[in-house]
Amino acid sequence: MTTQAAALGVANAGFAWAKVNLTLHVTGQRSDGYHLLDSLVVRAGVGDRIAVSPSDQLELFIDGPYGGAAPHDDRNLVVRAARLLDAGAGRGARLHLTKNLPAAAGIGGGSADAATALRLLSAHWGLPVPEDVARLGADVPVCLHDTPQRMEGIGERLTPAPKLPPCWLVLINPNKSAATPEVFSRLESRANAPMPKELPAFTSAPAFAAWLATQRNDLEAPAIQVVPEVAECLGSLQDALLARMSGSGATCFGLYETEALAQRAVTRIATAQPGWWVTAAPMLG
Numbered sequence: 001m002t003t004q005a006a007a008l009g010v011a012n013a014g015f016a017w018a019k020v021n022l023t024l025h026v027t028g029q030r031s032d033g034y035h036l037l038d039s040l041v042v043r044a045g046v047g048d049r050i051a052v053s054p055s056d057q058l059e060l061f062i063d064g065p066y067g068g069a070a071p072h073d074d075r076n077l078v079v080r081a082a083r084l085l086d087a088g089a090g091r092g093a094r095l096h097l098t099k100n101l102p103a104a105a106g107i108g109g110g111s112a113d114a115a116t117a118l119r120l121l122s123a124h125w126g127l128p129v130p131e132d133v134a135r136l137g138a139d140v141p142v143c144l145h146d147t148p149q150r151m152e153g154i155g156e157r158l159t160p161a162p163k164l165p166p167c168w169l170v171l172i173n174p175n176k177s178a179a180t181p182e183v184f185s186r187l188e189s190r191a192n193a194p195m196p197k198e199l200p201a202f203t204s205a206p207a208f209a210a211w212l213a214t215q216r217n218d219l220e221a222p223a224i225q226v227v228p229e230v231a232e233c234l235g236s237l238q239d240a241l242l243a244r245m246s247g248s249g250a251t252c253f254g255l256y257e258t259e260a261l262a263q264r265a266v267t268r269i270a271t272a273q274p275g276w277w278v279t280a281a282p283m284l285g
């Protein structure tokens, strides 16, 4: 929305798509403790919703099934994103966050919210998105991209991934949160091999899944120590082309060739595990 539309009192809104780490190689550690990563990151078509409307003050209103899982005060990443963009000028806006994604779940819900808030408020206030968004979190830069990215460094080095085939993802979370620092702290090895220098091009979902199976999420084993149900989630995705954990967990994904196969898995898993979060979404290209 333009600043002119803002003056008319019209709300603008957008989705904060879930981030999925299809691979996550931990390749080293910096002297400040942050880990070096090599990760193939995609967005799934399920997310939180943020609407921005005019207000004299900065206000946050949260609802949605996971509204209780995110902070309702200045610690919320949408408020922190607004303050970074505003740079102390005291601009106002009403932010309405509908939290559909579980929090602290390895799918970057908070980072995606921050990225979407930056985009919406940048249009609302007529300000450019600043360079230093990684100050909000290592995952925020990648969440500003809707296309698949290879993410390196601690999250700041991004290069577009080769074209990926159409796929569906089933995301499942046992409704147990995994604290990212704790999962990293349980890593046995911090200097693991990166992905190949050149990522291959893929023509089909099975070929893509077969290649992904040769790569890793190095945080899977430490996350299982923190949330043992991760192993159960992975086991429940037995009909997927590939089953793996995203980020620092506990959300796991299954990769499927078609929507029908993904929806069939959702029905099966949701029936067996009524306490889990289970959803199917297209992988966004």
Ligand SMILES: C[C@@](CO)(OP(=O)(O)O)[C@H](O)COP(=O)(O)OP(=O)(O)OC[C@H]1O[C@@H](n2ccc(N)nc2=O)[C@H](O)[C@@H]1O
Pocket (backbone or CB within 6 Å): 021, 024, 033, 034, 035, 036, 037, 039, 105, 106, 107, 108, 111, 136, 137, 138, 139, 140, 153, 154, 155, 180, 181, 184, 246, 247, 248, 249
């Ligand atoms: C692990 C990843 C993989 O995409 O995803 P999530 O599990 O959070 O979704 C991210 O790197 C998380 O990014 P984000 O959650 O934004 O991290 P930050 O807020 O910057 O850092 C939280 C904590 O994670 C650890 N951390 C994070 C990123 C990184 N490259 N090395 C780290 O060691 C540090 O202990 C840090 O204090």
Ligand SMILES: Nc1ncnc2c1ncn2[C@@H]1O[C@H](COP(=O)(O)OP(=O)(O)O)[C@@H](O)[C@H]1O
Pocket (backbone or CB within 6 Å): 069, 070, 071, 075, 076, 077, 078, 102, 103, 104, 105, 106, 107, 108, 109, 110, 111, 112, 113, 114, 178, 180, 247, 248, 249
């Ligand atoms: N808008 C938000 N949504 C979710 N979590 C948030 C938000 N703002 C701040 N947080 C905090 O960020 C932490 C990480 O949340 P999130 O980004 O969802 O997980 P992850 O880093 O595992 O992908 C949570 O523990 C939560 O307290």
